[in-house]
Amino acid sequence: MSASILVVEDDFNIQELIVEFLGSQGYSVDYANDGLEGVQKFKQGNYDLVILDVMMPNLDGHSVCKMIRKTSSVPIIFLTALNDESDQVKGFELECDDYITKPFSFKLLIKRVEAVLRRTSQSSSDDCISFESLKLDLNTYTAHVNDETIELTLKEFNILKALIEKYPQVITREGLLDSIWGYDYYGDTRIVDAHIKNIRKKIVLPYIKTVKGIGYTLEKDI
Structure with missing residues (x-):
């Protein structure tokens, strides 16, 4: 089955060429004319890759990337005229998978697309992590x-992800604040406790153990 690609590009000529070229390579291609339409299309579809321009009306590519990353780890390739190192660094900080500057060759584009999709395919076995009866996609x-299915907020999900990945280590409250809220967060560590309390209510499992004065870890239900 061919990969499904969403192209978000406001320059009609470039958009048309990309769509036609990827289609000729056997990919299923959809497109959006600006960032807002791109987000709407992404929510409605099931894409394997997003090719995203940065400078667009209504919603720029960086904002689109942030919105997608709130709910999905789908591969994203930025395709943009912004070629400064700082622009590329910002793209990767937003968790894009690749960055192609304009003007570009279609031969390069297809090789980058193939490489990103190949990496995604190779890592598919790591797309789920689990601990006892708990599984995260x-x-x-x-x-x-x-x-x-248990409904979690993104921060609740990331707390569980961190605990599973670090098991059997103990993670401090400060460590969770740094990794999930960010190093620029200066709030009270009790916000972590509040989130842990909510997670416990939702999963109804005794897996999360409080290590007094330090933080949290997981323990198996014996």
Whole structure:
């Protein structure tokens, strides 16, 4: 089955060429004319890759990338005339998978697309992590307990992800603040405790253990 690609590009001529070229290579291609339409299309579709211009009306590419990353780890390739190192660094800080500057060759574009899709395919076995009856899908940011879907906020999901990935280590409250809220967050560590309390209510499992005065870890249900 061919990969499905969403092209978000406001320059009609470039958009048309990309869509036609990728289609000729066997890909299923959809397109959007600006950032706002791109977000709407992404929410409605099921894409394997997004090719995203940065400078667009209504909603720029950086904003689109941030919105997509709130719910999905789908590969994103920025395609833009912004070629300064700082612009490229910003793209990767927003968790894009590749960055192509205009003007570009279609031969380069297809090789980058193939490489990103290949990496995604190779890492598919790591798209889910689990602990006992708890399973996290890293593509859809959903949690499951015994195949029942549990509704979590993004921060709740990321707290569980960190605890599973670090098991059996203890993670301090400060460590969770740094990794999930960011180093520029100067709030009270009690916000972590509040989120842990909510997670416990939702998953209804005794996996999260409080290590007094330090933080949290996971323990198996014996």
